[in-house]
Amino acid sequence: MSLTARELIHKLAEDTGLTYPTVAKRVNRMMKKGSGLIESVQEIAVEYKLRPDYYKINPVKIVAETEKILREDYTQTLMISAVLGQMVEARGKERFPSPAFFAFTEMLSRISDAPRDVKSETSIEIEEHTTRIIELMTTLVSVLCEWSEQGVIGVADDCPDTLRDIARAIFRKTKLLQGGLWTCISCGNIIEARDTRALMCYECDVKLSGSRSIEDRYESLGGSDRKGYGRSTE
Numbered sequence: 001m002s003l004t005a006r007e008l009i010h011k012l013a014e015d016t017g018l019t020y021p022t023v024a025k026r027v028n029r030m031m032k033k034g035s036g037l038i039e040s041v042q043e044i045a046v047e048y049k050l051r052p053d054y055y056k057i058n059p060v061k062i063v064a065e066t067e068k069i070l071r072e073d074y075t076q077t078l079m080i081s082a083v084l085g086q087m088v089e090a091r092g093k094e095r096f097p098s099p100a101f102f103a104f105t106e107m108l109s110r111i112s113d114a115p116r117d118v119k120s121e122t123s124i125e126i127e128e129h130t131t132r133i134i135e136l137m138t139t140l141v142s143v144l145c146e147w148s149e150q151g152v153i154g155v156a157d158d159c160p161d162t163l164r165d166i167a168r169a170i171f172r173k174t175k176l177l178q179g180g181l182w183t184c185i186s187c188g189n190i191i192e193a194r195d196t197r198a199l200m201c202y203e204c205d206v207k208l209s210g211s212r213s214i215e216d217r218y219e220s221l222g223g224s225d226r227k228g229y230g231r232s233t234e
């Protein structure tokens with residue numbers, strides 16, 4: 001079974017005989033009109049007399065693979081957090097969509113009990129895992145949440161019960177951001193988006209301002225007080 005949007009579109013392209021870009025463009029257009037990812041892919045499958053139920057993505061498996069990668073190597077998880085943190089602040093093509101970033105922070109809070117290891121992956125492995133996490137997270141938000149032209153507008157009807165909390169958190173934080181508010185990635189407090197400092201509130205930033213290295217800086221995301229990470233005060 002496919003785990004990411006790319007894999008699913010690739011499978012549909014192979015089965016229909018269309019090229020990957022053709023299928024990807026059609027799916028994009030349908031999704032912009034408010035269709036879900038799976039819904040769009042299945043609609044095209046039906047058009048080509050293929051069985052729609054062959055084209056599915058299981059979000060529970062996405063979460064499982066993400067957790068596996070994030071539990072693998074503590075340093076790697078910090079590096080991935082740093083890259084995604086920079087990407088969510090970036091502009092243009094490099095930008096990591098904020099709902100996908102919120103999904104990532106939810107994943108981090110699930111692994112707060114992970115042991116800190118000394119083993120380190122090579123930089124190539126870290127790069128590959130970062131790319132994989134980006135794909136998994138963008139796919140996860142597209143299947144867990146309901147989308148429209150305005151972006152995330154709720155929790156998808158077919159979101160599994162076990163993942164509803166994640167979907168709700170993504171939706172809530174996305175809505176706050178649309179209203180100009182940001183959830184501090186360290187303590188979870190809600191602040192004005194324009195006042196954020198490296199995705200954190202002023203207090204958390206000051207606490208960490210002496211830290212120079214990426215690891216130190218992102219320690220608070222996956223570090224000793226990891227319990228606070230990615231969770232807002234409810």
Ligand SMILES: [Zn+2]
Nearest residue numbers: 184187201204
């Ligand atoms: Zn904070």
